[in-house]
Amino acid sequence: MLDIKFIRENKEIVKEGAKRKHVDVDIDELISIDQKRLEILSRVEFLRGEQNKGSLSLGGTLTEAARAQVLEEMKLVKDELKEKEEELRATIVNWQALMLKVPNMPDISVPDGESEEQNQEIKTWGEKPKFDFEPKDHIELMIKLKMADFERGTKVHGFRGYFLMGDGARLSMAIWNYALDFFGAKNFNPFIAPAIVNKEYFIGTGHLPGDAEDIFQTQDDQYLAGTAEVPMMAYHSNEILTNEELPKRYLAFSPCYRREAGAHGKDMKGLIRVHEFYKWEQLILCRASHEESVKYHEELNRNIEEFIESLGLPYRQVAICAGDMKNAHVKSYDTELWVPKEEKYREIGSTSYYHDFQTRRFNIRYRDEEGKIHYTHSLNATAIPTPRILVSLVENFQQADGSIKIPEVLQKYLGKEIIS
């Protein structure tokens, strides 16, 4: 959510930002509804004032005649108030619906572009493996090594179902534990977060109303979070934090649920796209400063790079172009891992900042050193998702006999150097 004052005073900037993000929202209409809202509001507040005055006088000592007259006047005030309040309520509903459509403004450093195609590669790292044999994909490798069972996965869960088992299960645990140690050493407070979350908080992160199709729902009007970003942002909702406790640095583990409603034809098999997975997520709440946001954005991004580098997996970094960026983002990077069999980089995580777009919706504020209250800034970034990471890991480190060499940093967590 942007500040309505900012929208009023920077109409052209907001229009331009929405255009870059290809968001169709009528800013002129919003401003005229806002004007109407303020007009009705001012009338309603005047009438309430009249009502308060009248009530006050009735509380005192009045003659019968004076009393009757005030009551008569109050009736008129009350009737008009009822009418205007109803009008105000309807106007606010429209106003809010439009406000939720207004996207966050992309940073100037964000490349222009229509879609994924125009995302900019900004960095590559690592040597893509050269095999002197025909490499297998992760599905074949993992089935052979009894690390995963997709047939029974779909039998039990349905489309996109999987079981991890044996060294597949052990390897996942090893990655979780390694990630906890690795990111934990970077001064994050680890959390295990609930995935079942009240609906309202999905509006805060920007997942609703936009992505409703992609979210599983319970019969109690709760939704299943597709990322720990949702519960962790909700964690401090409606709170005023102190200046000293910022920045908040959280590393949250949670199961993640995604319906993948718009992706039926994509990645039909294997562990790239599943309904249920697990993720460590980095999240920061910091002071309301663009410089701090940018600094932490780069840091969070570098954290995931370092983690991937420690595993020795080839990756690239991509700056998301304005047209492909989510509504709530100011700027976003994707980290993509090399998948040898597909001969493609595939997304493993993304790192984004929001300024106060999310915290305004969550009402997360802090008191600065002068005692003034501001909305905090928020940032979040993937630390590591499983099982998607396994795809690159087993494919890049496969050997001619179908066994998998385990990166050195994981060996002590897994208890072996090779899966065969």
Place this chain on the structure above:
RNA sequence: GGAGGGUUGGCAGAGAGGUUGAAUGCACCGCUUUCGAAAAGCGGAAUCUUCGAAAGAGGAUCACAGGUUCAAAUCCUGUACCCUCCGCCA
């Protein structure tokens, strides 16, 4: 799932239709006193929002949403959450 009790400011806790944004205590911030501190005394302090250049003047907020009333923290209804007991259960 059943029965009962609760939810008031940073915390504790009054208030049971009328000038209550809310007593009192603790904590907090000034000032006085002191070499300094403690103690004591005096004073100040919630949040959101509208109009305004400002000074200031309105409006809203006692879990949340409705309702009754000229007037609701206070009465009624619904929802959420907390506590106690019973039942069930990792």
